[in-house]
Amino acid sequence: MLLIMGCKAAQGYSIAKPMPADDLPEWLSVYTPNQEWLSCGNKVRTEKENKIKLFRLTTNHWKNRFISYVQSSPEDNQHEPIMSEQHDHGGRWISRAYKEGVFEENSLKRLERAHNNVHFIAQSVQLSYQNGDIDKARGALEGVVTAYNEMSNVVGMCE
Numbered sequence: 406m407l408l409i410m411g412c413k414a415a416q417g418y419s420i421a422k423p424m425p426a427d428d429l430p431e432w433l434s435v436y437t438p439n440q441e442w443l444s445c446g447n448k449v450r451t452e453k454e455n456k457i458k459l460f461r462l463t464t465n466h467w468k469n470r471f472i473s474y475v476q477s478s479p480e481d482n483q484h485e486p487i488m489s490e491q492h493d494h495g496g497r498w499i500s501r502a503y504k505e506g507v508f509e510e511n512s513l514k515r516l517e518r519a520h521n522n523v524h525f526i527a528q529s530v531q532l533s534y535q536n537g538d539i540d541k542a543r544g545a546l547e548g549v550v551t552a553y554n555e556m557s558n559v560v561g562m563c564e
Contacts (some may be wrong), residue, residue, distance in 0.1 A: 453507055456498075457560055463494035464520075468553045471527055473532050475542050488531060490524035512563045519556035526552045 423464065424432060471486045480562035487493040491500070499517050502508050526548045 409454075412486055414428060453563075456502065456507060457563060458460075460498045460560060461557070463498065463557070464553070467493055467495065468523075468549065469547065471530075472546055475530060479534070479537075479539070485531075488524065488526075488528055490521045493524075495520050508563050512559075516556070516559050516563060519552070519559045523549065523552040523556050 421432060421436075467486065473481055474486050490496045499520060502513055503510070511534060526545075530542050530545045530549055533539075533545065
């Protein structure tokens, strides 16, 4: 995501744990960058393609967190996923896309409907989960995935 947003330098635990300065030369001599990062960083995309890639990344992350939330026991869940379709990253992306005018309005309307449908189904699953009907909630996750895949197909039409 950072590469798509133009970040060309990074640090952090995804790369290496903190180390003494004296250890850095040896670490650098054996470090191999993540191939997926290299591939993404070397790919040339249009502004529109970058925006779509960011939408896909953020909504996929939301979907995976939601599934993990429902598959976990309620005692283990400390943070609920963002359930408002206007306030999650996908909803904010759609709002910005309307203002920026990079995509056709009809395409964005179809995407917005598909995105809202994902949240409508997820809210139903969450309600079952919160009411203690864990098996029903977990059984309904397939509906969330299906709605997400349909939304992904709509995103493909925006490209």
